[in-house]
Amino acid sequence: MSNKMRLYYNPQSRAAIARWMLEEVGADYDLVHIDFESGSNRRPDFLAINPMGKLPTLVLADGTVLTETPAIVAFLADAHADKSLAPEISSPARGTYYRWLMFNGSCLEPAAIEKMMRKDAAPLPKVSVGWGSYDDVIDTLEMTLGKSPYLLGERFSAADLMIGATLSWLVMFGAPRVGDSAVIAEYVERVTDRDAYRRSQAT
Numbered sequence: 001m002s003n004k005m006r007l008y009y010n011p012q013s014r015a016a017i018a019r020w021m022l023e024e025v026g027a028d029y030d031l032v033h034i035d036f037e038s039g040s041n042r043r044p045d046f047l048a049i050n051p052m053g054k055l056p057t058l059v060l061a062d063g064t065v066l067t068e069t070p071a072i073v074a075f076l077a078d079a080h081a082d083k084s085l086a087p088e089i090s091s092p093a094r095g096t097y098y099r100w101l102m103f104n105g106s107c108l109e110p111a112a113i114e115k116m117m118r119k120d121a122a123p124l125p126k127v128s129v130g131w132g133s134y135d136d137v138i139d140t141l142e143m144t145l146g147k148s149p150y151l152l153g154e155r156f157s158a159a160d161l162m163i164g165a166t167l168s169w170l171v172m173f174g175a176p177r178v179g180d181s182a183v184i185a186e187y188v189e190r191v192t193d194r195d196a197y198r199r200s201q202a203t
């Protein structure tokens, strides 16, 4: 095997987001296809790399293992600072960038999973769960994206890649509200209208 970065990958997974980011920064990487049906992500050789058995898993050239999509996205943005996908460290915009990168995993994903997979259950208590409620999460995104084309204003950043990718999956899976929201539909179209995104979709 070469000493390039290795992305353990399945196109029907969050690994597609990591691949999009690898394309944004122009990284040289190998894709290792993981077949969920045959359970190859639960085999000992893969669990030795990522005991969670999850994708994406990115192994850097020096053997460092990265998991958690926002961490991979944030690392690649910083490792390729010349691509200007993250604001300068310590700038106020960097704070806003972190805000939305973290919002993905702490609010958007769990709110959507609760909404779509616990349809018949009473909503979890708003004061206790970090995402408050699905409607609050979507209202917050609509309010923010209704004011400017990107989460940081006029410039695309890796936070848009993260939130935009998740919103596009939610639209595809028919999550409530997102498909009917012009603000969200236009945002998803805007952030995915990029050569790197198109390259990342290649089979």
Ligand SMILES: N[C@@H](CCC(=O)N[C@@H](CS)C(=O)NCC(=O)O)C(=O)O
Residues within 6 Å of the ligand: 012, 013, 014, 015, 036, 041, 053, 054, 055, 056, 067, 068, 069, 070, 105
């Ligand atoms: N917290 C992880 C979640 C990763 C995750 O759940 N990946 C799913 C695919 S989208 C997976 O690998 N599922 C296969 C399995 O658990 O067997 C991240 O943000 O990257």
